[in-house]
Amino acid sequence: xxxxxxxxxxxxxxxxxxxxxxxxxxxxxxxxxxxxxxxxxxxxxxxxxxxxxxxxxxxxxxxxxxxxxxxxxxxxxxxxxxxxxxxxxxxxxxxxxxxxxxxxxxxxxxxxxxxxxxxxxxxxxxxxxxxxxxxxxxxxxxxxxxxxxxxxxxxxxxxxxxxxxxxxxxxxxxxxxxxxxxxxxxxxxxxxxxxxxxxxxxxxxxxxxxxxxxxxxxxxxxxxxxxxxxxxxxxxxxxxxxxxxxxxxxxxxxxxxxxxxxxxxxxxxxxxxxxxxxxxxxxxxxxxxxxxxxx
Numbered sequence: 001x002x003x004x005x006x007x008x009x010x011x012x013x014x015x016x017x018x019x020x021x022x023x024x025x026x027x028x029x030x031x032x033x034x035x036x037x038x039x040x041x042x043x044x045x046x047x048x049x050x051x052x053x054x055x056x057x058x059x060x061x062x063x064x065x066x067x068x069x070x071x072x073x074x075x076x077x078x079x080x081x082x083x084x085x086x087x088x089x090x091x092x093x094x095x096x097x098x099x100x101x102x103x104x105x106x107x108x109x110x111x112x113x114x115x116x117x118x119x120x121x122x123x124x125x126x127x128x129x130x131x132x133x134x135x136x137x138x139x140x141x142x143x144x145x146x147x148x149x150x151x152x153x154x155x156x157x158x159x160x161x162x163x164x165x166x167x168x169x170x171x172x173x174x175x176x177x178x179x180x181x182x183x184x185x186x187x188x189x190x191x192x193x194x195x196x197x198x199x200x201x202x203x204x205x206x207x208x209x210x211x212x213x214x215x216x217x218x219x220x221x222x223x224x225x226x227x228x229x230x231x232x233x234x235x236x237x238x239x240x241x242x243x244x245x246x247x248x249x250x251x252x253x254x255x256x257x258x259x260x261x262x263x264x265x266x267x268x269x270x271x272x273x274x275x276x277x278x279x280x281x282x283x284x285x286x287x288x289x290x291x292x293x294x295x
Contacts, residue, residue, distance in 0.1 A: 035103035035115045042119035050090040054113020058211050061088045065105040069098040072270050073176055081210030099123035175270035179219040184279035187239055194219050195230040223269040232262045233278050243284050249277040255291035
């Protein structure tokens with residue numbers, strides 16, 4: 001009986017504060033789709049451009065697609081934020097010297113449009129993602145200088161083409177690893193700082209995610225061995241209040257969160273890291289405030 005009540009509460013609260021996309025995830029009414037025309041598209045050496053047609057609304061449009069390249073590289077490419085005639089656009093300039101081996105997206109179950117690679121570099125037949133590659137050369141050789149990520153106003157989770165934090169040794173097998181960090185219900189000037197092996201490496205400013213109240217940043221590492229990574233979210237002092245706390249969602253359960261501003265994880269070269277999801281919540285009016293007991 002308690003389980004049934006909890007499920008009803010989840011659905012009611014979702015209708016109030018969660019977008020249809022997230023509600024669809026919670027109810028299981030989604031499906032994974034794969035891009036077509038991976039090796040049969042218009043040739044363009046300057047950009048990769050994917051399209052998803054037949055989107056019923058902006059709320060139901062996938063916020064990102066997952067693209068894989070030959071050599072084991074992968075990246076989440078985010079929606080441009082505009083929807084014209086049901087068509088959503090996803091562009092990136094990452095790894096233009098590598099063939100795309102595939103792309104997927106998660107979308108609502110009733111979708112019946114098309115998901116295609118519209119144009120990009122032409123290499124003939126793409127090499128499968130799991131094909132062994134002796135030497136992988138990143139698109140650009142990191143300079144060794146840490147450059148803060150630019151914060152575009154119209155892209156979800158800034159994902160620069162090349163913003164390496166550590167410099168791979170020439171001739172090494174260093175691989176790119178992206179760590180996306182989401183902040184729900186955040187305000188301006190919120191930052192996230194990353195430490196690698198106890199050394200502070202980079203601080204990024206969260207940028208708005210179009211079509212939602214969320215913000216996001218992306219940390220990019222070049223690794224040739226596992227590394228202990230710590231990420232901490234910093235809320236500006238003017239927003240601090242006894243009624244507001246920062247939490248990190250650990251899973252999709254109703255009370256699946258921890259009260260913390262930090263996450264520590266071991267990251268492996270080339271690992272596809274799942275979004276790290278924080279939320280800044282009002283403990284007085286929060287729908288999940290009953291979960292705070294014992295936290």
